[in-house]
Amino acid sequence: AQKVTQAQTEISVVEKEDVTLDCVYETRDTTYYLFWYKQPPSGELVFLIRRNSFDEQNEISGRYSWNFQKSTSSFNFTITASQVVDSAVYFCALSWPPGNTGKLIFGQGTTLQVKP
Amino acid sequence: DTEVTQTPKHLVMGMTNKKSLKCEQHMGHRAMYWYKQKAKKPPELMFVYSYEKLSINESVPSRFSPECPNSSLLNLHLHALQPEDSALYLCASSPRTVNTEAFFGQGTRLTVV
Numbered sequence: 001a002q003k004v005t006q007a008q009t010e011i012s013v014v015e016k017e018d019v020t021l022d023c024v025y026e027t028r029d030t031t032y033y034l035f036w037y038k039q040p041p042s043g044e045l046v047f048l049i050r051r052n053s054f055d056e057q058n059e060i061s062g063r064y065s066w067n068f069q070k071s072t073s074s075f076n077f078t079i080t081a082s083q084v085v086d087s088a089v090y091f092c093a094l095s096w097p098p099g100n101t102g103k104l105i106f107g108q109g110t111t112l113q114v115k116p
Numbered sequence: 117d118t119e120v121t122q123t124p125k126h127l128v129m130g131m132t133n134k135k136s137l138k139c140e141q142h143m144g145h146r147a148m149y150w151y152k153q154k155a156k157k158p159p160e161l162m163f164v165y166s167y168e169k170l171s172i173n174e175s176v177p178s179r180f181s182p183e184c185p186n187s188s189l190l191n192l193h194l195h196a197l198q199p200e201d202s203a204l205y206l207c208a209s210s211p212r213t214v215n216t217e218a219f220f221g222q223g224t225r226l227t228v229v
Contacts, residue, residue: 035217043204044120045159045220091158101210101218102149102172106158 002027002096006107013082014115021077021110023092029053034075035093035104036066045091051075082114119143120221122207128227131197137224139190139207147213148190150182151206153223159206165190166213197228 003026013019025034036048049059051068059066063080079086089111093104120141129135139148147166151159164172165184179201181193190207204225208218 033215037220043206043223043225045206045208047217047219050217093158101147101213101216102164102208103161104159104218109156109158 002094002105004092004094004105004107006090006092006110008110009108010111010113012113012115015084016081017114018078018080019082019112019114021079021090021092021112023075023077023107025073025075025092025094027094027098029098032098033095034068035091035095036075036077037091037093038088039091039109040088048077079112082112084114084116087112087114120207120209120219122205122221122224124224125222126225126227128229129194129197130229131199133197134193134195136194137192137205137207137226139192139209139221140188141209141219142188143209143211143219144187145209145211145219146187147210147218148184149208149210149218150190150192151208151220153204153206155203163192164213171213194226197226199228202227 005024032053034051037045039045065078067076089109091109092107096103096105123138150162153159161174162176163182168184179196183191204223206223208220210216210218
């Protein structure tokens with residue numbers, strides 16, 4: 001069965017600290033797609049990254065970086081030098097069937113609070 | 117333009133009312149989605165439209181009726197809802213239904229009284 005686990009329910013940091021959000025997934029498929037979305041208080045889900053199972057390269061986008069490790073079935077997300085605007089709920093997700101865009105198996109989300 | 121626009125932002129309706137939620141995108145996307153999100157929970161897929169045809173219905177009760185009048189518009193018609201249907205309803209679109217990512221609107225916060 002497919003499953004995504006975000007064990008951290010809430011994280012609170014002070015501005016400029018680095019923070020890592022954990023994501024562990026389960027799937028029997030050899031081809032699969034993982035996503036991270038950000039949901040600020042305004043409600044919309046903001047797409048951050050999509051990664052397929054064949055690409056294990058870590059990715060960096062500004063202050064954001066992602067560490068994909070198939071050996072541990074993890075797809076962790078790090079924010080460097082956090083800012084108040086990073087405060088949001090972050091969801092990790094796995095698409096099912098593999099490649100399917102709309103049917104996302106979400107983790108329960110991690111609420112990040114960045115204090116000034 | 118990477119926006120998905122949803123109206124209204126907030127809606128309060130009685131259990132006997134009929135109302136509609138509207139979603140619009142002008143990105144040329146051919147797939148559109150409705151999700152339901154309860155407080156402190158992840159979103160749950162309700163419907164998928166692909167090329168204006170309903171392709172997935174996640175066993176949603178018939179009091180929710182989707183409609184896709186054209187490739188840019190997606191509606192969700194509501195009738196005889198229950199208080200437990202109160203939630204954030206999110207619309208999303210994507211270029212196609214596979215191997216891409218979805219873009220979400222800000223949602224409609226629905227309260228059923």
